[in-house]
Amino acid sequence: MDTDHLLQGLATDNDHRERPVGSVLATALMIAAPVSLVIFFMTLGFRKDIATALYDPFFDLKFLVTTVVISATAISIHLSRPEASLKGWKRLLLIPVGLLSFGIVSEMMMPQRLSWATRLIGSNSKVCMTAIPLLSLPLLIASLVALRHGAPTRPALAGAYAGLLSAGFAATLYASQCTDDSPLFVATWYPLAIGLVTAVGALAGSRWLRF
Amino acid sequence: MREHEDEWADLMRRGNAGDSGAYHRLLKAITPFLRAVTRQRLARAGQPVDQSEDIVQEILLAVHLKRHTWDADAPFSPWLFAIARNKLVDALRRRGRRIFVNIEDFTETIVSEPVAETVPATDVTAHLQGLPRRQRDVLLSIAVESISIRATAAKLAMSEGAVRVALHRGLANLAARLQKE
Numbered sequence: 001m002d003t004d005h006l007l008q009g010l011a012t013d014n015d016h017r018e019r020p021v022g023s024v025l026a027t028a029l030m031i032a033a034p035v036s037l038v039i040f041f042m043t044l045g046f047r048k049d050i051a052t053a054l055y056d057p058f059f060d061l062k063f064l065v066t067t068v069v070i071s072a073t074a075i076s077i078h079l080s081r082p083e084a085s086l087k088g089w090k091r092l093l094l095i096p097v098g099l100l101s102f103g104i105v106s107e108m109m110m111p112q113r114l115s116w117a118t119r120l121i122g123s124n125s126k127v128c129m130t131a132i133p134l135l136s137l138p139l140l141i142a143s144l145v146a147l148r149h150g151a152p153t154r155p156a157l158a159g160a161y162a163g164l165l166s167a168g169f170a171a172t173l174y175a176s177q178c179t180d181d182s183p184l185f186v187a188t189w190y191p192l193a194i195g196l197v198t199a200v201g202a203l204a205g206s207r208w209l210r211f
Numbered sequence: 212m213r214e215h216e217d218e219w220a221d222l223m224r225r226g227n228a229g230d231s232g233a234y235h236r237l238l239k240a241i242t243p244f245l246r247a248v249t250r251q252r253l254a255r256a257g258q259p260v261d262q263s264e265d266i267v268q269e270i271l272l273a274v275h276l277k278r279h280t281w282d283a284d285a286p287f288s289p290w291l292f293a294i295a296r297n298k299l300v301d302a303l304r305r306r307g308r309r310i311f312v313n314i315e316d317f318t319e320t321i322v323s324e325p326v327a328e329t330v331p332a333t334d335v336t337a338h339l340q341g342l343p344r345r346q347r348d349v350l351l352s353i354a355v356e357s358i359s360i361r362a363t364a365a366k367l368a369m370s371e372g373a374v375r376v377a378l379h380r381g382l383a384n385l386a387a388r389l390q391k392e
Contacts, residue, residue, distance in 0.1 A: 001335045001355060003242060006268055009354030009382065010275040011235035014226055016379045018279035081280050082293035151277035153297045211273060211297070211390070 018149065021080040025073070025146040032142035036135045036170060044131060044177040053181070058107065062175035062186055064099040068168035068194070071095065072161045076143065079158040080150020086157075103183035122180035125189050131177075132193035133200075135170035136163070140197065144204055152209050159205010160198050167197035215240070220287040227283065238271065245270050245295055252299050258306055264332035270298045272386040301390070338388040346381030349374050 053059040071092035078084050112119065143162040152158035171190050180186075219237060226234025249263040249270070273294050281290045339347055345367075352363040353374075360378075364371045 001268075001339065002331060003264060003268055003271070005354045005357075006271060006335065007235060007238045007242065008357055009350055009378065010238055010271065011231050012353050012360060013275065013375075013378050013382055014231040014234045015229070015375065018276075020279060081282065081285075081290070082277070082297060083285075083289040149279075151273070151280045151294065151297075153293050210301075211277060 021147065021150040022077045024149045025077060025143060028142035028146035029073075029139060032138040033169065035138040036173065039138075040135055040173045040177075044127075044174070046176050047179055049179075050176060056181060058103065058181040058183065061099065061103045061183060062178075062181065062190075063172060064096045064103075065168050065171040065175060065186075065190060065194075067096050067099075068093070069165050069172065072165035072168055076147060076158060076161040076165060077150075079152050079154065079161060080147055082151040082153045084153075100183060100187050104187060107183050116184060119180075119182035120184040120188050122182065122185040122189070124178050124180050125185075128174060128178060128180075128189045129193050129196075131174045132167055132170045132190070133197050135173055136166035136197045139166035139169050140201055140204070144201070144208055147205075147209055148211075150209075151211050152205075155209035155211075156202045156206035158209050160202035162205060163198040163201020164194065166201070167194040170197070215244075216286060216288050219291070223278070223281065223287055224283055227278070227281075238274075241274070241291060242267065242271065248295060249299065252303065256303050256306075258303070261330040262306075264330060265334040266299065266302045268332050268335050269302065269386070269389050270295050272382060272389070273298050276383060276386055334389055335385060338385055341388060342381055342384055345369070345373075346377045346384060349377040350381040350385075353378055 047053060074092065075086070075089050078089060079086075107119075108116075140163055143166060144159065147158055147162055150158070171194060175186075175190075180189075219240065222233045222237035222240070226237055245267050246263060249266045250260045253260050253263055253266075274291065277294060281287065339350065342350070348367055349363060349369075352358045352366060353360065358366065360371055360374050363369075364374045367374070369377070
């Protein structure tokens with residue numbers, strides 16, 4: 001087919017409008033999030049003392065993982081533009097890191113019943129490492145499908161951020177069930193679990209997000 | 212190609228607003244530029260330059276199918292370069308050599324005279340044969356025979372909506388097959 005003919009075909013198809021990637025991603029996440037929620041409430045559910053836990057600043061601090069969801073979603077949408085550069089955007093991820101460091105320092109300055117090693121190891125690390133990856137799966141699949149509408153020139157990176165946003169959401173759910181509130185526990189196990197999902201996302205992205 | 216920025220961005224905006232004539236003019240305007248860049252890149256990679264038209268067509272398909280990722284408030288050329296670069300790297304990699312294409316190279320490319328298509332592309336034609344019959348018939352009618360959507364619908368006894376869907380799916384299918392190659 002001559003290039004002129006191809007152009008004729010492309011120009012005639014101009015009436016076909018694709019939705020912006022952000023709106024496709026939003027729809028996909030709104031479909032997948034309830035799936036994760038149902039799995040969460042069927043298997044884990046809120047911790048029993050959640051009403052009192054809400055008054056514990058260290059319990060509340062765990063929800064800084066929620067900011068990861070917002071930052072990673074924004075970066076994913078940005079990365080679906082082919083000319084996207086990450087300059088400046090990575091700073092968004094410093095928000096949770098900064099808040100967590102602040103939490104660790106605050107906790108260190110308070111008198112504690114348990115040693116720092118006991119608090120770090122906690123008693124739920126296995127559940128944490130299992131629940132976060134499992135709960136993030138529906139969102140990871142949905143966001144990868146949505147990001148295929150984009151044009152990421154760095155598909156592995158875009159996939160990694162899809163993993164990060166999914167794991168951030170899963171970690172938010174998990175945090176409301178877990179009774180380990182020490183920032184040391186959070187800073188150890190949450191990043192491990194989230195990192196695992198991010199790596200899976202990067203791998204999947206490098207295969208499926210290429211265009 | 213910075214001097215074309217305003218003109219191209221304007222045509223693209225009008226195309227996105229539904230002006231298919233402006234969109235067609237944009238595609239015609241960027242094609243010689245893409246052709247020149249592709250030839251330069253193939254020559255530098257020690258590849259035969261006569262394969263350039265296949266790569267040009269692949270870039271044009273990607274530009275078309277991903278045009279919703281262009282932000283109308285952002286400059287057009289960097290977006291175009293990024294798509295072209297992505298497809299060039301991919302095409303050269305498939306041809307057995309991994310080549311890093313520097314984005315700066317694009318801005319230096321001077322198209323003094325429009326580069327005409329010499330050796331016709333063969334990939335699209337080859338993959339056309341593998342498409343579902345409806346998509347192939349619609350594509351051939353609209354692209355090659357330049358028959359309007361309405362006349363194509365009458366000719367193939369399809370609704371205009373079905374012709375539009377088949378056209379778009381056909382193009383998306385072609386792009387996917389070219390990439391998998």
